[in-house]
Amino acid sequence: MTQFNITLNMDFLKESVMDSDMEAIVKSTVVLILNEFMEKERDDYVQAKAYERIDARKGQRNGYYERDLTLTIGRVTLRVPRTRDGEFSTTLFEKYSRMDQALVLSLMEMVVQGVSTRKVTHIVEQLCGQKVSKSFVSSLMEKLDPVIEKWSNRSLADIQCPYLFVDAMYIKVRENGRVLSKAVYIATTLSMRQRREIIGYQVSDVESYEAWKQFFQSLKERGLGRPKLVISDAHEGLKKAIQTEFQGTAWQRCTVHFKRNLIQSLPKKDTEEFRAGIKRIFQSLTEAEARERYEELEEKFEGQGKYEKALAILENGFEDAIQYLQYPPKMHVLIHSTNALERLNQEVRRRERVIRIFPNNRSATRLIGAILMDKDEEYALQRGITVE
Structure with a gap:
């Protein structure tokens, strides 16, 4: 079983608990866990922990970049690790891409079944805590084009x-x-x-x-x-x-x-x-x-x-x-x-x-x-x- 350490921001969690902001608690905990998961993946790729100088090391760390991820609890911002050779890639987004695809397919299905784009944007906001524009929903529908074209030209x-x-x-x-x-x-x-x-x-x-x-x-x-x-x-x-x-x-x-x-x-x-x-x-x-x-x-x-x-x-x-x-x-x-x-x-x-x-x-x-x-x-x- 994979094991990794999690460094908690106790001041933030304490403040969230005292303010009864349970949504912030859940989101911050998820962010901490996912960030640590990606950090562990980079350690495995480099074959060394931070500042560890060993012969088995196969690369160098090169900081982080931020990337948003939409989950059922809403959208969260993660710190994605990088390596100097640019070859490292986390599997985290592959794991959650199926959830993203399910969300996209659900939005498409709603539109096809006659739900207005205005209502769809409201549903997305309720599910993900994130506002989206009507044009965003329309752009999702464009993903249907090759599927429909193949069917209509069969x-x-x-x-x-x-x-x-x-x-x-x-x-x-x-x-x-x-x-x-x-x-x-x-x-x-x-x-x-x-x-x-x-x-x-x-x-x-x-x-x-x-x-x-x-x-x-x-x-x-x-x-x-x-x-x-x-x-x-x-x-x-x-x-x-x-x-x-x-x-x-x-x-x-x-x-x-x-x-x-x-x-x-x-x-x-x-x-x-x-x-x-x-x-x-x-x-x-x-x-x-x-x-x-x-x-x-x-x-x-x-x-x-x-x-x-x-x-x-x-x-x-x-x-x-x-x-x-x-x-x-x-x-x-x-x-x-x-x-x-x-x-x-x-x-x-x-x-x-x-x-x-x-x-x-x-x-x-x-x-x-x-x-x-x-x-x-x-x-x-x-x-x-x-x-x-």
Whole structure:
């Protein structure tokens, strides 16, 4: 067992005890012990104690320098020994680096989970007795960049993605002194590994055909194969990009968005029967059943002025909204809408709402990427989904 002597500053300790400053007592004791530990390490390196002249000596002492160390009791200042040859290095900071890393990871996790930087700085002050700036917390988050970049650029070649879900959400980003609305594209899949997976995201200036096309091309460059079905809303630029980049792939119009559009086109009163008819269409288990119910609804309400707009929307979007019926009934609930992706968007929104306005594109890409990474790991732990 390592043994070393500790020289106590009795006057300081006595004064601290008399003043009941227990925090100072604990800190000063820890400082004394850690300083003595490093002194003992230097003795072992030099192979001689101070002022000891022996043949076994392998070096000379060269004073000290000060270095701060953050512990659970707060930040302390230590006297780190040096040697003249500059080769001596204490192991103390290696021992405590894991604690530092744990603190940093905890701070990152708090930000990712939606804790504001203001609250994080307050927590650090309470834990460590040391004030830190918001910029310090932001700089810690930058440590996530290489991790997020590796995850977001990972190969998709080994992931078979028969069903691809895509959607956009909107965030606010400060740019050149202005607050701008930006689109965040997110793509998920039901993979043949029998689980949901988040396969890509991108922050863009606008939601447009060109931006969606670029996003799909980036997925293909990472190895994404042609899916059997793409599920999304009916944004014109998105539809065109799907047709351009995934030729031979069917498009499923999200039935939730579609039904919402239909309901919004109806008068608010006395349309219960028509609404029930729409519901019946999308409760069908087969394509033939859906077509029969659609024809019944059309025949019953055709020519009635207040249903004219809704019937036109239904006619225009019906075929795209029933593509999911080409697949086994047990898959219908999984592929008829982007509901699962909408819930993911809500999770991102819940944490993004704390920030309100991102200071720049990089911070938006970083935080959203960290949230999606966290959610993707959660998906990996969930019960598998049978994919056909």
